[in-house]
Amino acid sequence: MPDTLNAAIRRRYACRDFVAGRALAPEQLDLLLEAGRLAPSAFGLEPWRFIVVTDAARRAAVARACLDQPAARTAAALIVVVALVAALDPASDYVRARLAAEARGQDAAPIHAAYRAFHRADAIAGWAVGQCNFAAAHILLQAAHMGLGSCPVGGFDEPALAAAVDLPPGEVPALVIALGECRHAAPERIRKSPD
Amino acid sequence: MPDTLNAAIRRRYACRDFVAGRALAPEQLDLLLEAGRLAPSAFGLEPWRFIVVTDAARRAAVARACLDQPAARTAAALIVVVALVAALDPASDYVRARLAAEARGQDAAPIHAAYRAFHRADAIAGWAVGQCNFAAAHILLQAAHMGLGSCPVGGFDEPALAAAVDLPPGEVPALVIALGECRHAAPERIRKSPD
Numbered sequence: 001m002p003d004t005l006n007a008a009i010r011r012r013y014a015c016r017d018f019v020a021g022r023a024l025a026p027e028q029l030d031l032l033l034e035a036g037r038l039a040p041s042a043f044g045l046e047p048w049r050f051i052v053v054t055d056a057a058r059r060a061a062v063a064r065a066c067l068d069q070p071a072a073r074t075a076a077a078l079i080v081v082v083a084l085v086a087a088l089d090p091a092s093d094y095v096r097a098r099l100a101a102e103a104r105g106q107d108a109a110p111i112h113a114a115y116r117a118f119h120r121a122d123a124i125a126g127w128a129v130g131q132c133n134f135a136a137a138h139i140l141l142q143a144a145h146m147g148l149g150s151c152p153v154g155g156f157d158e159p160a161l162a163a164a165v166d167l168p169p170g171e172v173p174a175l176v177i178a179l180g181e182c183r184h185a186a187p188e189r190i191r192k193s194p195d
Numbered sequence: 196m197p198d199t200l201n202a203a204i205r206r207r208y209a210c211r212d213f214v215a216g217r218a219l220a221p222e223q224l225d226l227l228l229e230a231g232r233l234a235p236s237a238f239g240l241e242p243w244r245f246i247v248v249t250d251a252a253r254r255a256a257v258a259r260a261c262l263d264q265p266a267a268r269t270a271a272a273l274i275v276v277v278a279l280v281a282a283l284d285p286a287s288d289y290v291r292a293r294l295a296a297e298a299r300g301q302d303a304a305p306i307h308a309a310y311r312a313f314h315r316a317d318a319i320a321g322w323a324v325g326q327c328n329f330a331a332a333h334i335l336l337q338a339a340h341m342g343l344g345s346c347p348v349g350g351f352d353e354p355a356l357a358a359a360v361d362l363p364p365g366e367v368p369a370l371v372i373a374l375g376e377c378r379h380a381a382p383e384r385i386r387k388s389p390d
Contacts, residue, residue, distance in 0.1 A: 038384075038386065046386065102385060141333075187299065
């Protein structure tokens, strides 16, 4: 029975401990990646890619890079959300292709000029990492929607994580999403009051 | 009939032009804010607040700060997602309260130490703005779920926008979400291929 959005929002929480030996099905991973792929991004740049880590040795390497946090250590699968920082250079083929697509057959020069001005003005690596949170939020809700536990892991040794998933120069790990069957029920939710 | 998460993800797109004179109901705005409020954040800091702008004069001021982009100009309501940058100082009462809540009755000192190390290491304003994208993604999906059009507007004159919504020093506008009934059907979706 498919869940509503609101049920997924309410059900999602940071699971710190997953049941061992419950691998995700390939179709589950496909749905998670598809949710991330459809996320919005500024200028339509989609400045991300997703690396799925299911192999035990590689999961262990990623977990070590995540400072051995239990969520990363016990996850059945990890999705590393990677920010494509070097590709965001305004003169790159990547930017040219994305902005041409965004222009939908119209002249891409105005949006390219706006992007060039923005790129000068901002610290692009941190910005790209922040953009990745749109995709991460979609993936986390998709996991909840499917009844999977998840935990966003933002604390990691960046060079170690980059090495564990073989990132080329110019790509920066933005977030690790730990996934699996959660060992515990959701704790009481902590949030600021609506006021 | 409530929508599934996947339907909301597929339905959401950046609407650039809204139908004039279709105000949002207070209950719709409440649901949008609640979706944002339940978003995840690093260290459980929820480093955001949401300012709803429905008054015509104020909408016009926000739209001007958004460089008169049509989505902002025609929206029935705007939600300004604000990053609470100054509050993120590790010694602030805000951080103390959030981390105490996150520790759930256990000693908050270890998480506070980790946060202090993180805060030194990172450009906190840009990071806080990026965290706001978790909340923004929830709000955008909630809008789609309710059949509302939406557009994330990230291009704005920051001081002008801060002035338009009376931000105190130490708060930074992260994103404007334009909302309303979209005048046009969704265009064909543009995305990188899954590969």
